[in-house]
Amino acid sequence: MSTPISYFLVLSSILFAIGSVGVLTRKNALIIFMSVELQLNAVNLTLVAFSRMHNSLNGQVLAFFSMVVAAAEVVVGLAIIVSVYRRIRSVNVDDAEALRG
Amino acid sequence: MQADLILFWVFAPISVASAIAMLVMRNAVHSALFLIVNFFCLALFYLILGATFLFAVQIIVYAGAIMVLFLFVIMLLGVDGREDLRERRLIAQRPVAIALGVAFVLEVTFAIRASIGFSALAPAGFDKVNEGGNAQALAKVLFSKYFFPFEVTSILLIIAAIAAMILAQRKSHAVTQAEMEAHNAAMEPVAPEPVA
Amino acid sequence: MSASGSLWLIPALPLVGAGVNLFIGKRLGRSAGIFAAVLVAASFAVSVAVAGSLIGLSAQDRVQTQELFEWIRVGAFSVGATLRLDPLSATMILVVTGIGTLIHIYSIGYMRDDPRYGRFFAYMNLFVFFMLMLVLGQNLLVLYLGWEGVGLCSYLLIGFWFEKTENANAAKKAFVTTRIGDTAMLIGLALIAVKFGTLDYTVIFGAAGSTLTKSAATAIALLLFAGAVGKSAQVPLHVWLPDAMAGPTPVSALIHAATMVTAGVYLVLRMHVIFEISGVALTVVAIVGVATMLFAGTCAFGQDDIKRVLAYSTISQLGFMFLAAGLKAYSIALFMLVAHAFYKALMFLGAGSVMHGMHDHTDMKQMGGLLRKMPVTGVTFIVGALALAGVYPLSGFFAKDEILEVASNSGHELLFVLGVLGALISALYIGRLVFLTFFGRARSEEAEHAHESPAIMTIPLVLLALGAAGASLLDLTIHGALSTFVEPVVGPTPEGAAGLSYAAIVAISSLMVAIGLFATWFVYGSGKIDWLALRVRMQPAQRVLEHGWYVDNYYSALLVTPGKAVAAWLAYVFDARIIDGIVNGIGAGVRALARSGRRLQTGLVRTYALAFLAGAIGLLVYVGFRL
Numbered sequence: 001m002s003t004p005i006s007y008f009l010v011l012s013s014i015l016f017a018i019g020s021v022g023v024l025t026r027k028n029a030l031i032i033f034m035s036v037e038l039q040l041n042a043v044n045l046t047l048v049a050f051s052r053m054h055n056s057l058n059g060q061v062l063a064f065f066s067m068v069v070a071a072a073e074v075v076v077g078l079a080i081i082v083s084v085y086r087r088i089r090s091v092n093v094d095d096a097e098a099l100r101g
Numbered sequence: 102m103q104a105d106l107i108l109f110w111v112f113a114p115i116s117v118a119s120a121i122a123m124l125v126m127r128n129a130v131h132s133a134l135f136l137i138v139n140f141f142c143l144a145l146f147y148l149i150l151g152a153t154f155l156f157a158v159q160i161i162v163y164a165g166a167i168m169v170l171f172l173f174v175i176m177l178l179g180v181d182g183r184e185d186l187r188e189r190r191l192i193a194q195r196p197v198a199i200a201l202g203v204a205f206v207l208e209v210t211f212a213i214r215a216s217i218g219f220s221a222l223a224p225a226g227f228d229k230v231n232e233g234g235n236a237q238a239l240a241k242v243l244f245s246k247y248f249f250p251f252e253v254t255s256i257l258l259i260i261a262a263i264a265a266m267i268l269a270q271r272k273s274h275a276v277t278q279a280e281m282e283a284h285n286a287a288m289e290p291v292a293p294e295p296v297a
Numbered sequence: 298m299s300a301s302g303s304l305w306l307i308p309a310l311p312l313v314g315a316g317v318n319l320f321i322g323k324r325l326g327r328s329a330g331i332f333a334a335v336l337v338a339a340s341f342a343v344s345v346a347v348a349g350s351l352i353g354l355s356a357q358d359r360v361q362t363q364e365l366f367e368w369i370r371v372g373a374f375s376v377g378a379t380l381r382l383d384p385l386s387a388t389m390i391l392v393v394t395g396i397g398t399l400i401h402i403y404s405i406g407y408m409r410d411d412p413r414y415g416r417f418f419a420y421m422n423l424f425v426f427f428m429l430m431l432v433l434g435q436n437l438l439v440l441y442l443g444w445e446g447v448g449l450c451s452y453l454l455i456g457f458w459f460e461k462t463e464n465a466n467a468a469k470k471a472f473v474t475t476r477i478g479d480t481a482m483l484i485g486l487a488l489i490a491v492k493f494g495t496l497d498y499t500v501i502f503g504a505a506g507s508t509l510t511k512s513a514a515t516a517i518a519l520l521l522f523a524g525a526v527g528k529s530a531q532v533p534l535h536v537w538l539p540d541a542m543a544g545p546t547p548v549s550a551l552i553h554a555a556t557m558v559t560a561g562v563y564l565v566l567r568m569h570v571i572f573e574i575s576g577v578a579l580t581v582v583a584i585v586g587v588a589t590m591l592f593a594g595t596c597a598f599g600q601d602d603i604k605r606v607l608a609y610s611t612i613s614q615l616g617f618m619f620l621a622a623g624l625k626a627y628s629i630a631l632f633m634l635v636a637h638a639f640y641k642a643l644m645f646l647g648a649g650s651v652m653h654g655m656h657d658h659t660d661m662k663q664m665g666g667l668l669r670k671m672p673v674t675g676v677t678f679i680v681g682a683l684a685l686a687g688v689y690p691l692s693g694f695f696a697k698d699e700i701l702e703v704a705s706n707s708g709h710e711l712l713f714v715l716g717v718l719g720a721l722i723s724a725l726y727i728g729r730l731v732f733l734t735f736f737g738r739a740r741s742e743e744a745e746h747a748h749e750s751p752a753i754m755t756i757p758l759v760l761l762a763l764g765a766a767g768a769s770l771l772d773l774t775i776h777g778a779l780s781t782f783v784e785p786v787v788g789p790t791p792e793g794a795a796g797l798s799y800a801a802i803v804a805i806s807s808l809m810v811a812i813g814l815f816a817t818w819f820v821y822g823s824g825k826i827d828w829l830a831l832r833v834r835m836q837p838a839q840r841v842l843e844h845g846w847y848v849d850n851y852y853s854a855l856l857v858t859p860g861k862a863v864a865a866w867l868a869y870v871f872d873a874r875i876i877d878g879i880v881n882g883i884g885a886g887v888r889a890l891a892r893s894g895r896r897l898q899t900g901l902v903r904t905y906a907l908a909f910l911a912g913a914i915g916l917l918v919y920v921g922f923r924l
Contacts, residue, residue, distance in 0.1 A: 001149065001227075002103035006219045008146065011113050013209035015139075017202035018120040024198035024907050025188075030129055030175055034136050037167065038120060041143055044155075052150045052223050055230055057242045060152050064239070065247075067155075067162055068254045072261035074167050078174045079268035086271075088288065089281065091180050093902045094190060098288065100900025194903060197911075205914050212921055 001052070008049035015042035029081050029091045033074075040070050105149045116142035127186060129175045133168055140164040151227050153235040303343060304363045304380040307390055308429040310340040314422035322415020330408070333418035334401035337425055341394035348387035360499075362435045369438070376496055381435035388631060389432035389563060392638050395764075396555045397425050399757040403646050404547040406753035407653070411545075417457060421551065424450035428556050432563060437486050437496040440564070444482070444528065447557045448475050454552060455544040464543040471537040478527020478534055485520030488513070498567070505570045518571050518578030521564060522585075529561030529615045532589045536849050538612055539596075542604040546649030549604060554611050554641035559634050562615065565622045566631060573625070583623025587715045590616030592846070594722035598729060599842020602659045603648050606730050609845075610685065610723070611641055617700065617719060620712065626703040629696065636692035636765065640681040643761035647678035650754055651734060654747035661733040662829075663741035670747040673755045675735045677762040682731045684765045686724045686810050691766050698803050705797050713797075720806050724813025732822030 015038060022035030044063040051059025081091065088095050116139050123135040144159040188195055213219065231238050243251060314336035322329045351361075360383040369376040401421060408417050424447060431443025448471075456468030486496065492508055493501050509517070525531070530538035530553075541553055552558070565572060565582060572578045590613045597609035614637050621630035652659055654671050668675035684691035687698070697720055704713040739745045749755065797805075820826050832839060841847065 001105050001151070001223050003106050003109045003149065003223075004220050005223055006213045006217060006221060007109060007113070008150070009213055010206070010210060011116070011146075013206050014117055015120055017205050018117070018124060020205070020910055021198045021202045022124045024201075024903055024910065025195050026124070027903075028129060028180060030171065030178075030180065031123075031132050034123065034132060034171060037163075038123070038136065038139065041140065041163070045143055045146060048147055048150050048152045048155060051152070052227060053217075053221075055224060055226050057230060057239055060155055060235075060239060061242055061247050063152070063155055064158065064243070065250060065254060067158060069257065071162055071167055072254075072258050074170060075261045075265045076268070078170060079265035082174060082178070082269050085178050089285075091178055095288075096902070097900030099898065101895040101898025191899075191901065191903060194907065197907060201907075201910055201914055204918070208914070208918055208921055 005049050005053045009046060012042040012045040012049070015039075015045070027092050027094055029084075029093050032093065033077055033081070037070065037074070040066060108145065108149060112142045112145050116146075125186075129180050130172065133171050133175060136171075137164050137168050140168070151231060151235065153231075154239050302363060303347060304361075304382055304433065305365055306343045307340050307347070307394070308380075308426050308433060310336045310343070311422040311425040311429070315419050315426060318415050318419035318422060322419055325415055327414070329415035329418050330401070330405035333422050334398060334405060336422060337394055337401050338398045340425070340429070341391075341398050344387070344390040344394045347382060348391055351382065351384060351387055362499075364435075374490065374494065376436055376438045378439060379435035379497075380433045380439075381498065382433070385563075385566060385631070386432050388635065390429060392559075392635055393425060393428050393432065393556050396638055396642050396761070397421075397551060399760055400547050400551045400555075400642065400646065403550075403649070403754050403757040404545075406751050407547055407649055408545065413457070417454075417545070420450055420453045420457070421547075424454065424552060424557075428560070431560055435498055437489060437498075437501075440567075441483070441486060444479065444524070444560060447552070447560065448472060448479065448528070451475075451541070451552050451557055454548040455541045457544055457548065461543075467537075467540040467543040471541050474534050474537040475527040478524040481520045482524025482527075485517050485524070488517050488520065492517075502570045505574060509571065509574055511575055514571050515575035515577045518568070518575050519581060521568055521571075522578060522582055525561030525564045525619075526585065527561075528564075529558045529619070530612050531561070531585050531616060531619065532592055533848070535589065535593065535612050536845070536852060539600075539605050539608045539845065542602070542608050546604070546645060546652065549608070550642045550645035550649070553608065554645050555638035558611060558615060559618075559638065562618045562622060562630060562634055565619070566627050569622070569625075569627055579623050579625065581623075583620050583712060586616045586619030586621075586623055587712060587719070588616070589613065590620065590719045591715060591722065592616075594719060594726060596842055596845045597726040598722065599839050601661050601843065603651065603661050603664075603730065603734060604645070604659055606661075606726060607641065607644055607648060610726060611637075613719070613723065614641070614685070617697070617716075620716065621700045621703065624700070624703045624707050624712070626700060629699045629703065632692075633696035633700065636684065636696050639761055640684040640691075640693065640765040643681040643758060643765055644678055644685070646754070646758055646761065647674050647681065650674040650750040650758065651678075651747075653750050653754070655743045658741075658743055661730065664734045664744050665737040665740040666735070666744060667739075667747055668735035670739075670744075671749045673749060674758060677755075677758040679731055679735070680762040681765050682727045685727050686814060687720060687806065688810060689807070698799070698806055701802050701806055702797075702799055705802060717805055717809055721809040721813050724810045725817055728814045728817030729821055732817055732820075736822040737824055 019035045019037075019039035019042060022038065023032050026032050026035065044066055047059040047063040047066070049059075051057060051063075084096060085091055119135045119138040119142065123132045123139065126132040126135065140159060140163050144156045144164070147153075147159060148156040233241075311333075314333045318325070318329050318333060325332060360381070362379055362381050364377045364379040366378050367375060368378040401418070404417070404421065408414055411417060427443045427446025427450060429443070431440050431447060434440040434443060452468045452472040455471055456465045459465045459468070489501065490496055492513060493504060495501070505514070527534040538553060538558070542549055572582065593609045593613035593616060597606050597613060600606045600609060614633075618630045618633050618637070621627075621633060648659075650671065651664070651667060651674060654667070654674075655664065658664075668679075680691070684693040687693040687696075701713060701716050701720075704716050739747075820828050820831070844850070
């Protein structure tokens with residue numbers, strides 16, 4: 001492989017940043033959630049890149065587990081979004097401000 | 102020029118562009134579709150990096166299961182309408198978020214520059230790690246060294262499934278329009294009462 | 298039964314009476330008074346036995362103490378609840394319990410119709426208890442306990458009929474005025490404790506000469522004397538006593554004639570060792586005494602209220618006693634104390650009897666000719682009056698003349714002259730009182746229809762009259778019996794040959810008394826002079842005397858009004874605005890803080906996420922730069 005590892009790392013950081021901006025900027029709960037998934041994937045990329053760099057499979061195993069947990073998280077998160085939607089009839093996170101002090 | 106380098110330089114911009122597109126789309130379904138594109142690019146990167154198993158898992162699980170689930174919910178909740186992207190309440194949010202993102206990228210760049218350098222190539226010898234194929238090698242590590250986390254995650258998945266079933270249960274009676282209006286009225290932001 | 302072993306009974310009996318009457322007095326009804334009187338009488342009986350046991354003993358043995366329990370112990374400083382029996386305290390307890398018993402009996406009749414009958418006797422018994430503790434204490438702290446206690450009881454009793462505001466005010470005035478003296482006295486006590494490490498009499502008297510410098514002794518003595526000035530209503534703390542006449546008459550008799558006001562004299566007598574180390578203090582005592590005697594005497598002359606005459610008279614007579622003490626004639630001062638207790642209590646009770654017949658009127662201008670209507674009261678009262686004026690062979694005569702003799706012998710001629718003047722003034726005011734009240738024609742309806750008081754009130758009068766007359770026995774028959782009795786405690790009467798002979802003194806003072814009595818008879822009693830017209834012409838002068846030379850008004854302007862202004866400022870400005878402002882300000886400040894802190898809680902997930910990310914990235918940057 002002739003691609004420097006740093007390329008992957010920078011790429012993943014860019015993707016992570018995009019994901020963060022999405023979390024902070026969008027108001028639709030589902031889009032926010034998808035941005036979170038993007039962040040997770042960026043991190044997975046970093047893990048696999050490092051695994052290649054260190055010549056070990058630990059990074060890949062960790063990325064594997066990250067995917068599993070992400071899957072479980074998506075399931076639960078979407079269930080929560082659905083039940084919140086049933087309560088406030090909207091997926092706009094700005095509408096869920098009952099904790100406003 | 103090696104094949105992987107060409108592939109990288111082709112698909113890296115695609116992944117970034119699709120990520121940005123996911124960000125700016127007004128329609129949630131479009132966002133999801135662009136994210137799937139992004140996932141496919143990432144799967145390709147895994148392949149370049151020698152993680153063939155993860156390449157497959159990424160497509161099957163992420164793009165194939167998770168995003169489908171997302172699309173189900175989007176359709177269910179009917180939010181495929183156009184969303185208003187204007188920022189009215191927290192005006193400083195967008196610039197600060199972008200600034201933070203940029204700061205993050207810069208920081209990572211500096212960290213890389215300080216540590217391994219931009220042109221460091223991956224060391225040789227990864228083939229020996231992937232002996233017998235990536236899946237087999239992964240399995241060997243997974244079921245010996247990482248056996249306990251493996252079992253725990255399986256329990257986690259079961260719990261997640263049960264949790265989702267319970268959370269998404271419908272209440273016994275449907276909320277009537279009148280109740281909904283009363284509820285909305287109650288949810289209005291209340292001005293804090295001046296303390297006497 | 299040893300004398301000292303039963304000392305505790307003497308104060309304990311009235312204390313029991315006070316407790317019982319306080320709690321179940323209402324249920325006892327009429328018997329509350331009898332119960333209280335019996336207890337004081339029992340205390341008197343024990344006092345007689347105990348005092349009598351002292352007579353046979355030699356001089357050294359005449360001091361006995363009984364420690365009841367250790368009251369205070371702080372490190373090396375220890376104060377016991379200890380009682381002391383010596384000739385001085387024996388004399389005092391006899392006076393207190395004896396006259397107290399008679400007054401209790403009198404009160405059974407006088408307070409008959411009062412709704413708070415039981416409580417009255419509870420307070421009276423409590424007072425007797427505290428007074429006994431005062432005189433029986435073996436250390437200054439027990440004395441101070443009694444001192445404060447009698448002040449409290451005085452307040453309670455003066456303001457007994459507190460429904461009338463002026464009574465409550467008089468009680469408050471008494472308490473506050475004596476408090477000034479008490480505070481000074483407390484400082485004196487503290488000084489003694491510092492210098493001697495103890496408050497015990499035996500230790501103090503023994504070590505006084507070697508421990509105290511002249512200035513220290515002066516300071517202590519003057520501080521203690523300040524307390525005496527307050528309690529005994531000397532100038533300038535005398536203002537409470539005339540107003541204290543608002544209380545029931547038995548209270549005036551017991552507390553403000555016979556016992557509490559004499560506590561100051563007792564204190565000086567008890568602590569005379571310290572006063573003598575500082576010569577200055579004794580001079581101060583004598584000067585205050587003689588000044589008060591003259592001042593109060595003139596005021597007494599100008600009063601129309603029969604009780605106020607007697608009040609000022611008490612102040613004046615106490616001044617005379619302090620003059621004697623200041624001249625180191627302690628046993629004579631004590632003798633005068635005893636005699637005065639008898640005749641003043643007698644006259645107060647007599648005045649109460651007069652008021653009873655006059656339907657509680659006290660204005661002498663409306664009395665007259667009461668001797669015919671109330672013979673027993675009149676005769677006994679006149680006996681007391683003659684004793685006060687100092688007519689032979691009544692007790693006042695001997696007391697007065699012996700003090701004058703000491704004054705003349707002391708080399709201070711001025712004191713002698715002023716003392717003679719005092720005798721004249723005493724005769725004048727008491728003569729005026731007697732002639733206005735009991736002689737001449739009745740000047741009002743009530744005086745026309747006055748009648749004698751019931752026996753329960755007149756019998757104590759008779760007994761007191763006998764005492765007033767017979768107190769002279771203590772001095773006359775067994776010459777100087779009292780002096781010899783108390784000599785171990787107070788030392789001998791100072792001798793001196795510088796002055797006039799005793800006979801000359803007797804002649805001069807008797808002349809003064811005669812002039813005074815005759816003059817008042819002529820003006821008020823004989824009917825030859827229209828004293829009412831005379832009074833109208835002398836109106837301004839009479840007003841000045843009646844208002845006590847306007848001392849009260851000066852105090853009011855100088856102290857009370859500014860004090861009230863300060864209090865008002867403190868209450869309405871400082872407390873309401875500043876302190877409440879601070880407290881409310883703290884509350885408001887917390888609220889403002891909370892309000893600004895509240896703005897962090899937007900309720901929006903996005904702001905929280907922003908904070909998350911900013912923090913995380915900041916942390917990363919920090920770690921990155923560190924590494």
